[in-house]
Amino acid sequence: MPSARRNDMLELAMAPQARRLQIAAAVSVLAALIWPGQAVLVARALGRLLDGVPVAPLPVAAGFVALGLIRAALGLWADRLSQQAAESVITGLRNQIIAAEAARAYETAFGGAGAVAALAGEKLATLAPWLLRYGPARARVMVTPLVLLTLSFSLSWAAGLILLISGPLIPVFMALVGMAAKDASARQLAGIGSLNDLLVERLSALADIRLLGAGRQVADGFAAEATNLRQRSMAVLRLAFLSSTVLELFAAIGVAMMAVYVGFSLLGEVSFGTWGGPLTPAQGIFLLLLAPEFYQPLRDLAAAWHDRAATDALRDELGLWQAAATPARPGAGARVTRLSGPADLRLTGCRLPSGAALPEIAISAGEAVALVGPSGAGKTSTLRLMAGLVPAAPGMVRVAGGQLLDDAAADGWRARIGWMPQAVHFLGTSFGASLRMGREGDLATAMKAAAAGHLTPRLTARPGETGGGLSGGEARRLSLARALLAAPDVILADEPTADLDAETAHAVVDGLLAARDRGVTLVIATHDPALAARMDRIIRIGNPA
Structure with missing residues (x-):
């Protein structure tokens, strides 16, 4: 020994x-x-x-x-x-x-x-x-x-x-x-x-x-x-x-x-x-x-x-x-009952991984907000803070009527969130299973809301991790369908229209705004000024471009 x-x-x-x-x-x-x-x-x-x-x-x-x-x-x-x-x-x-x-x-x-x-x-x-x-x-x-x-x-x-x-x-x-x-x-x-x-x-x-x-x-x-x-x-x-x-x-x-x-x-x-x-x-x-x-x-x-x-x-x-260890993600990643309270958010005194300070952010339930700023300013990191995917120390993130987003509340809060990342990933199984991820929900309705109904026959196919066999627009629509599947109270979308043609981008934005019209709180990180203009409010992260 x-x-x-x-x-x-x-x-x-x-x-x-x-x-x-x-x-x-x-x-x-x-x-x-x-x-x-x-x-x-x-x-x-x-x-x-x-x-x-x-x-x-x-x-x-x-x-x-x-x-x-x-x-x-x-x-x-x-x-x-x-x-x-x-x-x-x-x-x-x-x-x-x-x-x-x-x-x-x-x-x-x-x-x-x-x-x-x-x-x-x-x-x-x-x-x-x-x-x-x-x-x-x-x-x-x-x-x-x-x-x-x-x-x-x-x-x-x-x-x-x-x-x-x-x-x-x-x-x-x-x-x-x-x-x-x-x-x-x-x-x-x-x-x-x-x-x-x-x-x-x-x-x-x-x-x-x-x-x-x-x-x-x-x-x-x-x-x-x-x-x-x-x-x-x-x-x-x-x-x-x-x-x-x-x-x-x-x-x-x-x-x-x-x-x-x-x-x-x-x-x-x-x-x-x-x-x-x-x-x-x-x-x-x-x-x-x-x-x-x-x-x-x-x-x-x-x-x-x-x-x-x-x-x-x-x-x-x-x-x-x-x-090289980093702080652990809040929560245990378990399936729990949704956290009760209004679908609002407040970020106070938070810092990005780079050490840069974030402005104080307050988003009301049902509001549609665009996060804009130059590349690398921290828009994606801000979304991750809102989702409870990273710890907020030294600041605080409060959700659902003022509850602290900590280990005890993180899983319940994430159960209310529809997450639409910038990089689309799928599991090593069928498209349908990758969209459901073990959750209950009306997949057909989610596909329709995401303007992806024409892809329903392909749900039994097995994609690669990045959606092999799909175009960028198709993968983005399926990502939106996955976010909408469990009827979330909050949707956090990272560059939902990036690299999409005008028609596909319009369909994806319509799906997001339709969720907003149903009372879903919508927070979008985007470089697209046209998309940002359709939100209720714009919050700038970092120096304005």
């Missing part, structure tokens, strides 16, 4: 699984310590055979197999505990990221949807090898080599000295490689997020790309980014293979040195290194059997060190995601 360097997301997620991971590490150590018992059985049997003493093979084989089965069972148990802990940690972090992103009041500086999806998906999956291998390997390194070193020294100080000198070379080189491995892993993770963001962006603009005939340029750009990611991934693999080769070399040299010493001792060519009498065949075989197992935990830790480097890079990325 990692040292408690800071109280970050990963450590908080691991805290409930700490006990399980500790048990897994302890069981893994216990499994490794069974090998000396097996080595004793083999060494004694072979030693007696070399001395010409008869040996009953069945008890030796039975004991060796029994200990081996116990060792395998303990290893499986440790793996199972680690796997359960890994699944729990990854699932918890993934749910935390998804829940936080779903409740975001604003987009963050961390990255787009592709970067967040990569973080919650394939990047979090890199935790599994670390949780499965690093903790148990580190625990074995702390115990097993010391036990085997003690056993080796008890038989021969020369054999113990061979292990004592050669063993530390592996963790020293491992630490040196680890620093470069973390940097390489960080670059790889950043590349994955960037490539996912690029893919999402290109897919969302696919219709425009095809219309402009820019497919080849986009494909070339994507290929360049994919090549860059491939190079970063290969850099990580090169480090892994290089370090593994060097560490295996150190282990092989150590085992070879032990074999040379034992061999020459048994041949009588070397007479030093023991605590008195000469090395016996049984002792020599026992030392030879211990040597590979002395290096094995170090090799396992070296292999898991790259997993640790990847996890350190992921830890930093989780920290960046946390640092």
Whole structure:
């Protein structure tokens, strides 16, 4: 398990699984310590055979197999505990990221949807090898080599000295490689997020790309980014293979040195290194059997060190995601009873995400108001404040006769709102289901009011996220139908006539004004002076254009 360097997301997620991971590490150590018992059985049997003493093979084989089965069972148990802990940690972090992103009041500086999806998906999956291998390997390194070193020294100080000198070379080189491995892993993770963001962006603009005939340029750009990611991934693999080769070399040299010493001792060519009498065949075989197992935990830790480097890079990325956190959207997003009271609004002392102050805004029930101003002035953000989609702090938004629009009132207030965003989005299901979104209402009437009755036969079709197969005007009419479906008391529309031809724009505006005539409070953000002129009142956001 990692040292408690800071109280970050990963450590908080691991805290409930700490006990399980500790048990897994302890069981893994216990499994490794069974090998000396097996080595004793083999060494004694072979030693007696070399001395010409008869040996009953069945008890030796039975004991060796029994200990081996116990060792395998303990290893499986440790793996199972680690796997359960890994699944729990990854699932918890993934749910935390998804829940936080779903409740975001604003987009963050961390990255787009592709970067967040990569973080919650394939990047979090890199935790599994670390949780499965690093903790148990580190625990074995702390115990097993010391036990085997003690056993080796008890038989021969020369054999113990061979292990004592050669063993530390592996963790020293491992630490040196680890620093470069973390940097390489960080670059790889950043590349994955960037490539996912690029893919999402290109897919969302696919219709425009095809219309402009820019497919080849986009494909070339994507290929360049994919090549860059491939190079970063290969850099990580090169480090892994290089370090593994060097560490295996150190282990092989150590085992070879032990074999040379034992061999020459048994041949009588070397007479030093023991605590008195000469090395016996049984002792020599026992030392030879211990040597590979002395290096094995170090090799396992070296292999898991790259997993640790990847996890350190992921830890930093989780920290960046946390640092980019924004206030949560008010309310729980639950279906509740509509908030009672008149459909009026009042904004006092509110500020935009940019920090700019909004004028005090008061809109009466049944009033039609246009929000106008230059691009980027904050019209869309003002609509989001009115809908309770972003917190109003440090100001206040009061609705429905003066009730504060906070967590307690937000869901009930939004149940009264028809929302018509500037960018039209549909669910990955039929048009009809995407318009209903699980709500009750007369869809045919809403379609007629939005001048979209001719699109009714297409309600069973499955659009893309941005309404593939629809023209901009058709998508805007369906967006209006969705806003009108549940008979809202307030309609908030963001640029409802943007990029529409005159006929379609006229139909959409007529649908909105018809709702106003039925007593619906209407607030529209627009650059269209003709549309603004048809409202009861104009409120300017930012400096006048």
